[in-house]
Amino acid sequence: MKNLHLLFVCVAASIIVSCKKHSSASGYAGWRTYAGSKDGNRYSSNDEITAKNVNQLKVAWTYSSNDKDSANRTQNQCNPIMVDGILYGTSPKLKLFALDAATGEQKWLFDPAAADGAKYGDPLAWYKICRGVVYWEDENGENKRIFYSAGAKTYAIDAADGKPITTFGKGGYIDLAKDLGRETNSYVSGTTPGVIFKDLLIIGTRVSESDDSAPGHVRAYDVRTGKLRWIFHTIPHPGEKGFNTWPDSTAWKRLGGANDWSGMALDEKRGIVYVPTGSIGEDFYGGKRKGTDLFANCLVALDAATGKYIWHYQVVHHDMWDRDLPANPNLVTIKHNGKMIDAVAQITKHGFIFMFDRINGQPIFPITEKPVPTNALPGEEPWPTQPIPSLPQPFARQHFGPEDVTDITPETHKQMMAKYNKVKYNAMFTPPSKDGSWIFPGFDGGGEWGGAAVDPESKIMYVSSTEMPWALVMIDVPKNTNDHSLKGIGHAIYNKYCISCHGAELMGNGTSYPSLVNIGKKYNEGQMGQLIVNGRNMMPSFKQIPADEKKALLAFLLKLPEKSSDAKLISKEPVSAIKNSANQIPYTMNGYNRFLDTNGYPGVKPPWGTLNAVDLTSGKLLWKVPLGEYPELTKKGIPVTGTELYGGPLVTKGGLVFVAATKDQKIRAFDKQTGKQVWEAKLPAAGYATPATYAIDGKQYVVIACGGGKIGSKSGDSYVCFALP
Numbered sequence: 001m002k003n004l005h006l007l008f009v010c011v012a013a014s015i016i017v018s019c020k021k022h023s024s025a026s027g028y029a030g031w032r033t034y035a036g037s038k039d040g041n042r043y044s045s046n047d048e049i050t051a052k053n054v055n056q057l058k059v060a061w062t063y064s065s066n067d068k069d070s071a072n073r074t075q076n077q078c079n080p081i082m083v084d085g086i087l088y089g090t091s092p093k094l095k096l097f098a099l100d101a102a103t104g105e106q107k108w109l110f111d112p113a114a115a116d117g118a119k120y121g122d123p124l125a126w127y128k129i130c131r132g133v134v135y136w137e138d139e140n141g142e143n144k145r146i147f148y149s150a151g152a153k154t155y156a157i158d159a160a161d162g163k164p165i166t167t168f169g170k171g172g173y174i175d176l177a178k179d180l181g182r183e184t185n186s187y188v189s190g191t192t193p194g195v196i197f198k199d200l201l202i203i204g205t206r207v208s209e210s211d212d213s214a215p216g217h218v219r220a221y222d223v224r225t226g227k228l229r230w231i232f233h234t235i236p237h238p239g240e241k242g243f244n245t246w247p248d249s250t251a252w253k254r255l256g257g258a259n260d261w262s263g264m265a266l267d268e269k270r271g272i273v274y275v276p277t278g279s280i281g282e283d284f285y286g287g288k289r290k291g292t293d294l295f296a297n298c299l300v301a302l303d304a305a306t307g308k309y310i311w312h313y314q315v316v317h318h319d320m321w322d323r324d325l326p327a328n329p330n331l332v333t334i335k336h337n338g339k340m341i342d343a344v345a346q347i348t349k350h351g352f353i354f355m356f357d358r359i360n361g362q363p364i365f366p367i368t369e370k371p372v373p374t375n376a377l378p379g380e381e382p383w384p385t386q387p388i389p390s391l392p393q394p395f396a397r398q399h400f401g402p403e404d405v406t407d408i409t410p411e412t413h414k415q416m417m418a419k420y421n422k423v424k425y426n427a428m429f430t431p432p433s434k435d436g437s438w439i440f441p442g443f444d445g446g447g448e449w450g451g452a453a454v455d456p457e458s459k460i461m462y463v464s465s466t467e468m469p470w471a472l473v474m475i476d477v478p479k480n481t482n483d484h485s486l487k488g489i490g491h492a493i494y495n496k497y498c499i500s501c502h503g504a505e506l507m508g509n510g511t512s513y514p515s516l517v518n519i520g521k522k523y524n525e526g527q528m529g530q531l532i533v534n535g536r537n538m539m540p541s542f543k544q545i546p547a548d549e550k551k552a553l554l555a556f557l558l559k560l561p562e563k564s565s566d567a568k569l570i571s572k573e574p575v576s577a578i579k580n581s582a583n584q585i586p587y588t589m590n591g592y593n594r595f596l597d598t599n600g601y602p603g604v605k606p607p608w609g610t611l612n613a614v615d616l617t618s619g620k621l622l623w624k625v626p627l628g629e630y631p632e633l634t635k636k637g638i639p640v641t642g643t644e645l646y647g648g649p650l651v652t653k654g655g656l657v658f659v660a661a662t663k664d665q666k667i668r669a670f671d672k673q674t675g676k677q678v679w680e681a682k683l684p685a686a687g688y689a690t691p692a693t694y695a696i697d698g699k700q701y702v703v704i705a706c707g708g709g710k711i712g713s714k715s716g717d718s719y720v721c722f723a724l725p
Contacts, residue, residue: 028456028653031082031692034132034193035451036650039331040265042453044693047654048700053724054656054669054679060701060723061104065091068685068717069709075688076707076717077449077647079132082694083159090130092707092717094150096157102696104721108162112150115164115172128535131263131449131689132193134201135159136223145223147201149190151534151541152176154203156226169226176205179219179228181237185544186214186256187535192263192328192449195273197304199223202273204260208540209322210497211288211585213281215252216259218300220307230307234258234277234295241309242294255289257281258296262449263328265344266304267358273304274344274358276325283322284432284474284500285587287379292317299329299346299354301361311361315346315354317383320432321472322443323349327451327648334459334617336364345454345616347447347463350428351396352389353614365391365619376431377474377587386429391619395447395612396465400426400440406603408638416603419595423471432589436473440604443470443592450648450661450690454616455672461614462657462672464627466645468602469595474587478504490556493549497542503591506557513592520558528554600712601630602644609642611649611659611670623675628662646688646710660687660704663713667691667704667722685709685716699723 028037028045036042049057068074069092080089087101098107133148137159144159145168152175156168164172177188187208194203200220207214218232235252236243243252257280265274280289280296297316302309316323329346336343342358355364369385376382397404405420407413424435431437445466452463478495494506501513508515523531532550535541545553554560595603602608606626613622628643647661651672660667665686669679685708693702702722709715 029695031080031694032135033081033195034079034134034263035328035690036692038195038266038268040263040328040451041330041332041456042451042648042650042690043455043652044650045653046693046695046700047652048695048698049652049656049702049724050654051656051671051678056724057679057681057702057722058725060102060721062718062720063097063099063104063106064718065093065095065097066717067091067093067095068715072709072713072715074707074715074717075129075709076705077129077131077689078705078707079690080692080703080705080719081133081135082692083135085696086159087703088133088135088146088159089705089719090133090148092709092715094128094130096133096146096148096155096162098159098162101694101701102699104719110155110157110162110164112153112155128189129191131191134193134196136196136201147223148193149176152188152190154190154201156223167225174221174226176203177214179231180215180217181231181233182215182253184214184256186212187540187542187544188214189535189541191261195264195266196223197266197268197271197273200229200304202264202266202304204262204264204275206261206540207256207259207281208542209257209279209281209283210500211282212544213256215256216261216277218260218275218302218307220304232275232300232302232307232309234260234300235280236294245291245294247290251289255280258293262324262326263451265329265331267331267342270358271304272310272358273302274329274331275300275302276327276329276346278324279316279319279322282585284320284472284589285377285380285585286318286320287377287381288585289318290381292383293319297323297325299325299344299356301358313354313356313361313363315348315352315387317386318381320380320382321429321439326445326448330452330454330461331358332454332456332459332616334364336617343616345452345461347395347452349441349443349446349448351394351398351441351446351465353392353395353461353616354387354389355392355616363389365389372429373425373427373431375433377433379586380431382431392461392614392616393619393621395463395614395621395624396441396445396610397467398428398440400438400469400604404604406597406601406605408597408601408633412597416595416597419603423473432472432474432587434474436471438469438595439472440469441466442468442594444468444644444646448646450646453649453651453657455651457653459616460622460672461616462649462651463612463614464645464647464649464659464661465610465612467604467608467610467642468644469604471593471595473590473593475504475590477584477586477588486552486555486562487559489549490552490554493545493553494556497545497553500588501539501592509591509593516557523558525554525558525560528558601633606639606641609645609662611657611675613672613675625670625675625677627659627668628666629664631664644711648690650691650693652693654700658691658693658702660689660691662686663711665708665713681722683716683720684718686713688713
């Protein structure tokens with residue numbers, strides 16, 4: 001009996017160990033994928049760093065690519081990965097690097113500009129965004145590749161030496177502007193990395209948000225050859241699921257958008273990929289796209305092997321507010337109504353969390369279709385209801401009334417109330433109008449591309465949120481005059497492509513949408529031409545503009561003198577940009593207008609940026625704390641306000657939430673139970689990215705890309721890594 005008892009104890013112990021190995025927190029020791037794992041949870045089971053010793057963290061190493069822009073135009077939003085002791089990431093100019101993850105020593109560097117024969121150091125050519133990379137190896141571990149995107153090109157790079165895999169695609173890359181089912185000259189780029197399922201690279205794209213945007217179909221490519229294996233049409237083609245929801249049967253031929261620009265999550269065991277999508281272009285006027293706009297603004301579940309539709313849920317119908325789904329979803333297992341359910345949770349720009357059963361798409365908590373305003377511009381047909389989840393509780397404020405206007409000083413309150421009263425509507429989902437409405441949370445969230453972190457043991461989600469009002473005011477698209485001079489034609493082209501961001505008077509709005517007045521003093525004709533073709537930061541590429549029309553646009557922007565050689569263009573009757581076509585969009589917004597006071601502070605009462613903890617089992621908001629600080633306000637006795645945020649958190653088994661994202665150039669750690677800040681460190685530039693963490697030989701590291709370059713911040717080109725002494 002004694003031996004039998006001993007055997008039972010040993011078997012029981014074995015079962016316990018086995019269960020621990022296969023617990024919900026297993027597989028989280030490394031950071032081998034974007035967001036830490038294919039379920040998108042930004043969680044690490046490493047626990048060397050705790051709330052008790054985090055204040056001992058020191059800089060372990062710093063790596064600089066030395067390619068930031070001195071004029072503060074570059075950014076770096078990369079969440080790097082670590083595989084077998086090597087850290088892989090990208091620089092502001094989209095160079096791919098491999099570092100010793102313990103020391104920061106560079107192993108190799110791949111420069112796409114040099115690979116394409118472009119002039120190295122071109123001040124405009126490579127200012128695009130890459131938020132991460134993808135790692136794949138074959139069954140024997142002999143063939144190891146890094147996939148990453150530089151603009152429209154997705155490269156396959158040998159992980160050992162940084163050389164392109166020339167047998168992949170077209171000599172080492174695939175062109176994301178191809179294989180879309182129709183030819184397009186519109187902007188297409190890879191920003192957020194896709195996911196690997198077996199021998200497939202499943203990937204989305206960023207496209208422009210105008211009425212001539214490219215389609216945002218989701219695709220899977222063979223990791224060895226680069227051959228297209230499947231495509232899911234996010235704007236359904238004839239005979240496909242959802243096609244009959246479009247009143248216009250030609251929508252799939254002419255509309256674009258509905259793209260996955262923000263990442264995806266993969267249930268590898270079931271072979272299901274969960275894909276969030278953005279809106280249909282044009283963003284703010286939907287008169288040319290009647291109906292709900294399926295599969296825009298949806299969470300779509302697809303068979304990862306074939307791309308076949310499984311289920312979907314649309315979180316915004318007929319989007320007129322740029323309410324793209326902004327981040328990859330999170331996969332979590334929760335107990336609900338006495339049963340364990342594998343769920344998927346999706347954050348939104350408007351501060352909601354939608355939760356569904358992973359298998360069948362049934363909501364975990366009730367979602368109500370609530371009536372919304374329908375008074376709209378002529379030709380527009382708003383959808384009369386919008387889905388509002390009962391739980392989880394919102395992580396961002398949902399209403400911006402006069403009582404919420406800043407009172408930081410009596411003078412500022414008076415000034416901002418005057419600005420507030422110029423915009424008529426403050427109810428969520430009010431259709432865009434010439435009277436204006438408040439978008440709150442703003443166009444940049446609420447939730448954004450930094451995504452949410454989920455602790456798989458506690459089932460608590462951690463998400464950063466910006467609480468910044470933006471004004472949405474529509475104007476008539478200016479009527480084109482009979483001025484057929486080169487500059488007159490250029491002005492018409494400006495009205496078609498540029499007015500929504502830079503305004504009718506070319507004044508722009510803030511650093512994200514700069515003034516174009518006297519832009520000729522800053523750039524010459526060649527530089528401006530490259531900027532139009534390549535895009536930069538918030539500005540997409542406009543390579544679809546025909547060469548002669550681009551020439552006219554440059555003449556208008558740079559005030560160039562007309563030449564005799566321009567006569568051919570001027571005599572064309574009429575050029576496409578000034579045709580009074582039935583397809584012309586009649587209204588546009590008057591610019592992306594943040595609600596800021598004269599000192600650049602948000603015009604709403606604080607907090608302006610927050611870190612939030614939400615229990616996904618109960619749906620309750622557990623705590624909310626300000627994230628970020630304006631030291632000059634703190635010195636005046638004003639409680640910490642938070643700042644506008646770009647970048648997400650990570651959560652660890654060691655009890656901490658690490659997050660940068662703030663305008664004050666700091667990275668912080670919070671106690672995940674209480675929300676109390678327990679550590680902070682100054683960075684060389686703002687860390688507008690999501691940190692990564694990993695362990696080597698039992699030592700835990702935390703690394704953040706310090707790219708800056710947004711909302712007036714200085715640019716940086718370094719990665720800073722922290723560890724205990």
